Structures are given as C-alpha cells and as structure tokens.
Amino acid sequence: MTRISGADITETVRAALQYIACYHAPDYLAELSAAYTREESPAAKSAIGQILESARLAALGRRPICQDTGMVIVFARLGQSVVIEGDRTLAACIDDGVRLAYLDAGNPLRASMVADPLFTRTNTRDNTPAITHVETCLGNNLTLHIAAKGGGSENKARYVMLNPSASVADWVVDTVAQLGAGWCPPGMISIGVGGSAEKAMLMAKRALMDPIDMPALRARGPVSAEERMRIDLHDRINALGVGAQGLGGVTTVVDVKLTTCPTHAASMPVALMPQCAANRHASVTLTGDGPVYLDPPDLSLWPRITGSTETTDLLRVDVDRLTRAQMAEWAPGQTLLISGHILTGRDAAHQRIADLLARGEALPFSLRDRLIYYVGPVDPVGDEVVGPAGPTTATRMDGFTRMMLDQGVLGMIGKAERGPETVAQIAAAGASYLVAVGGAAVLVARAIRSARLIAFQDLGMEAVREFEVRDMPVTVAVDSLGQSIHVLGPAEWRRAPWLS
Numbered sequence: 233m234t235r236i237s238g239a240d241i242t243e244t245v246r247a248a249l250q251y252i253a254c255y256h257a258p259d260y261l262a263e264l265s266a267a268y269t270r271e272e273s274p275a276a277k278s279a280i281g282q283i284l285e286s287a288r289l290a291a292l293g294r295r296p297i298c299q300d301t302g303m304v305i306v307f308a309r310l311g312q313s314v315v316i317e318g319d320r321t322l323a324a325c326i327d328d329g330v331r332l333a334y335l336d337a338g339n340p341l342r343a344s345m346v347a348d349p350l351f352t353r354t355n356t357r358d359n360t361p362a363i364t365h366v367e368t369c370l371g372n373n374l375t376l377h378i379a380a381k382g383g384g385s386e387n388k389a390r391y392v393m394l395n396p397s398a399s400v401a402d403w404v405v406d407t408v409a410q411l412g413a414g415w416c417p418p419g420m421i422s423i424g425v426g427g428s429a430e431k432a433m434l435m436a437k438r439a440l441m442d443p444i445d446m447p448a449l450r451a452r453g454p455v456s457a458e459e460r461m462r463i464d465l466h467d468r469i470n471a472l473g474v475g476a477q478g479l480g481g482v483t484t485v486v487d488v489k490l491t492t493c494p495t496h497a498a499s500m501p502v503a504l505m506p507q508c509a510a511n512r513h514a515s516v517t518l519t520g521d522g523p524v525y526l527d528p529p530d531l532s533l534w535p536r537i538t539g540s541t542e543t544t545d546l547l548r549v550d551v552d553r554l555t556r557a558q559m560a561e562w563a564p565g566q567t568l569l570i571s572g573h574i575l576t577g578r579d580a581a582h583q584r585i586a587d588l589l590a591r592g593e594a595l596p597f598s599l600r601d602r603l604i605y606y607v608g609p610v611d612p613v614g615d616e617v618v619g620p621a622g623p624t625t626a627t628r629m630d631g632f633t634r635m636m637l638d639q640g641v642l643g644m645i646g647k648a649e650r651g652p653e654t655v656a657q658i659a660a661a662g663a664s665y666l667v668a669v670g671g672a673a674v675l676v677a678r679a680i681r682s683a684r685l686i687a688f689q690d691l692g693m694e695a696v697r698e699f700e701v702r703d704m705p706v707t708v709a710v711d712s713l714g715q716s717i718h719v720l721g722p723a724e725w726r727r728a729p730w731l732s
C-alpha cells in the first residue's frame with residue numbers, strides 16, 4: 233500500500249502546468265526545427281521560424297508559449313494499491329493544482345474556461361475545472377499525463393461512425409484537407425479507431441501525449457499494418473500542402489498517431505484529434521515520496537532563428553492613417569510591418585457588440601476606420617505592457633464580419649482562413665484580412681508598446697483593448713479583391729494527385 237498525499241498531487245500538477253506552459257515538449261521542438269530546415273515555402277518557413285523564435289523567448293523568459301494557455305487535460309493511471317490521503321478527491325486535488333498554476337503571480341497563465349457554456353459562458357477565472365480521466369491499474373504509483381490543450385486545435389477534433397468496410401485512411405485525409413488552419417499546423421494528428429464513440433475520442437486524445445516517433449519508425453521500417461498506415465497518413469497529409477498556418481508548405485504534420493481497440497461488428501468509430509504547434513504535455517509519476525518536479529530543460533535545444541521577421545524589404549504601414557486606397561495595393565502573401573493603434577476583440581466581445589446593436593444601443597467605442605485584432609492576451613507581469621498575445625482563429629468571427637464592416641471596420645487581424653462568404657464581404661467593403669502567426673505569441677507581444685482597456689472589462693481576456701503596436705509583422709491573407717492566401721498557398725504546395 234502506498235500513501236500519496238492530496239497536497240503532493242496538487243503541487244505536482246501546479247508545477248507541471250507552469251512547466252509545460254513555458255516549454256514545448258523537446259521532441260516536438262526538434263521536429264519543428266527539422267521542419268524549418270526542410271521547408272521550401274517562404275511563407276511557411278517564416279511562420280515556423282517565428283514560432284521557434286517565440287518558443288525560445290518564452291523558454292528563456294519563463295512566459296507562456298501561446299496566449300491560449302489551454303484547457304487542462306489529465307489522464308491519471310491510479311495504482312490499485314494507492315491510497316490518496318486527505319479529504320479531497322483526485323479530481324479536486326488536480327483542480328487545486330490548476331488553480332495555483334494559472335493564478336501564479338510570477339507567471340499568470342490565461343484563464344480560458346467558461347462555465348455555463350450554453351448560456352452565460354462565464355469565465356471561471358482560474359481555468360478550472362480540468363478534464364480528468366482516471367483509469368485504475370495494478371501497482372503502487374499514480375501516473376499523471378498532463379496536457380494544456382489549446383482551443384483552436386480542440387475545435388477541430390472530429391468524430392465519425394464509418395461503415396466497417398469504409399476506408400479510414402481516406403476519411404482522415406479528406407477530413408484534414410477540410411480542417412483549415414485553425415488548429416495551427418504544423419502539429420500532430422492522432423486517430424483513434426474502434427471501441428465505442430467516446431473510447432475512440434479518448435484513445436486519440438491520449439496518444440497525443442506519446443513521444444514523437446515518426447522519424448524512428450521510418451528509419452527502422454514498419455512491422456505492422458498500423459505502422460504502415462501511420463506512414464501512409466503522414467505522407468498523404470503532408471502532400472495536401474496545407475503547411476504552417478495553412479499558408480501552403482511541405483510540413484503539415486510531424487507525426488501521426490494511430491490507436492485501436494476492439495469494437496462492435498456493426499461499427500467503425502473513428503476519432504481525429506489535432507495537436508497545435510503549442511504542443512504542451514508532460515508525464516509525472518508519484519510514488520509517495522513527495523511532489524514530483526520536472527527537470528529543467530536543456531535550453532540549447534531551443535534554436536535561435538534570425539530573419540523570420542526581417543525588416544529590410546517589408547512595407548511599413550501606419551494604421552492610424554490607413555485608407556482603403558492604400559489597402560487596394562496589398563497582395564495576398566505580402567508581409568507588412570504595422571504601427572499605430574488597433575482595437576482588440578474576439579468571440580465574446582463580438583457577441584456583446586451584436587447584442588448592443590440589436591437593442592439599438594450605442595457602442596462604447598467607435599469602430600470606424602479601425603483594425604480589429606482577434607486576440608485574448610495573457611495578463612502582463614513586471615514591466616510588460618501585455619503578456620503573450622498571439623492571434624485567435626478568425627473563422628469563428630465570420631458570422632460577425634458583415635456587422636463589423638457595416639460599423640466601418642477597415643480590416644481584421646487573426647489567424648486561419650475565412651469562409652467564402654466572409655471573403656466576399658471583405659472584398660466588397662474594400663477591407664482586408666491580415667494574419668499574425670498563431671503560436672508566436674511572445675514574439676507578437678514584443679511589438680505591442682501599450683495596452684489600454686476600452687470596454688467590456690467583465691469579459692476578462694476577451695475585453696476590448698487598444699494596443700499601440702510598432703512594426704508588428706502581419707501577412708495579407710485576404711486582399712481587397714477577395715484573393716485568399718489560404719486558398720492560393722495550399723494550392724501551390726499540394727502534391728496530392730488523388731485530389732486533382
């Protein structure tokens with residue numbers, strides 16, 4: 233019998249969450265560095281370079297690698313000979329650790345969880361609850377596989393019940409082809425096949441925390457049908473040409489996981505889980521000897537990438553004097569360095585604006601001739617004006633775009649593709665959609681010189697702020713003619729004859 237105190241579980245979870253918020257899993261970092269070296273598409277190479285440089289700044293400064301510091305997912309393996317001491321359940325001990333980690337005064341992480349998801353969607357302010365799954369096993373230990381999963385990649389999880397004779401591989405490739413870039417590639421895709429509907433999802437999610445072994449698998453060669461399928465999927469997904477941030481490129485995934493389980497003769501449940509470029513997870517085993525701390529990583533593994541936002545031949549834009557005529561000169565894929573004042577606003581702020589307008593009430597700020605940056609930043613510490621502040625997925629704001637353009641908005645900054653209708657609205661208004669690199673949150677924040685709360689303070693990280701930026705690198709994603717880099721880029725880099 234092993235006694236593990238609830239307080240030790242809490243402290244272990246707290247420390248692990250602070251750790252993974254700032255340090256990428258080293259195996260993923262190594263694969264991302266290799267992808268950077270391999271990348272042939274200039275836009276994708278620049279995006280990967282920015283993610284790597286931002287990751288290095290985050291690790292050195294011990295700040296979150298992404299402004300979306302994630303929803304905490306814990307897979308616990310509880311030995312049957314373990315007694316958890318104290319008056320808290322295992323899930324409550326884990327939630328206590330989440331609370332302490334996210335409210336850490338020295339390195340606060342962003343609270344993203346909202347309670348009452350159907351109606352009030354009220355931020356719980358401490359990122360609880362964690363989503364905890366417990367499985368018992370033989371033994372004297374408690375192992376916790378802990379991840380902080382970003383919302384953008386979680387939103388792209390997919391599930392299907394196929395006929396037993398259908399091709400799972402074809403469904404996976406077709407599905408990834410339609411996922412868009414909101415999951416922030418390059419990352420990983422994990423497939424769970426079999427069991428029941430919920431079992432397939434859990435298998436896929438759990439396997440995202442396994443070590444990356446695609447290069448080793450290729451080097452030794454596959455020895456099973458599953459391994460052959462993994463390699464095939466890896467090749468076919470990369471041949472889609474989606475590339476980093478959906479800008480078109482040779483690497484969309486660095487690994488593909490595949491987990492199976494017996495299922496009903498009538499069924500073929502298939503789950504697909506993407507993992508974004510903020511690949512944050514760690515495993516810790518408590519043995520009853522106190523809390524467990526992860527060893528500090530070897531920071532020489534974090535490469536220094538220079539030139540990904542080189543300023544020499546880029547167009548500098550003063551957004552305080554921006555006109556539609558100027559924007560008409562921009563071309564998709566062109567990188568700009570913007571300076572001046574921009575407003576922030578994301579899901580909840582857009583909903584609030586829509587509600588105010590629907591009631592015929594005045595907005596507490598003017599949107600005329602403004603750029604809106606879709607972002608929910610981390611709170612600042614020390615002399616920061618804002619914490620890490622990368623873009624959120626713009627596609628979610630598509631339904632509000634007509635309304636914002638009608639209010640006189642000149643353009644938007646976010647990440648990932650816009651739907652065809654939104655692209656047409658942007659073009660018709662002579663507006664623009666710009667992208668910053670998702671997952672390069674520390675780098676983006678460096679361009680922000682001041683931040684001021686403007687409205688909707690109760691929305692926390694989703695409040696409207698005004699940022700003053702200097703030389704913030706953004707890429708034109710939709711120009712005023714309605715051309716989209718998320719269509720043009722992947723089309724240029726697609727090497728998938730079965731799609732044409």
Ligand SMILES: O=C(O)C[C@H](O)C(=O)O
Pocket residue numbers: 299300382383384385414416607608622623624625670
């Ligand atoms: O919530 C965010 O800041 C980003 C989100 O994870 C997204 O990718 O859309």
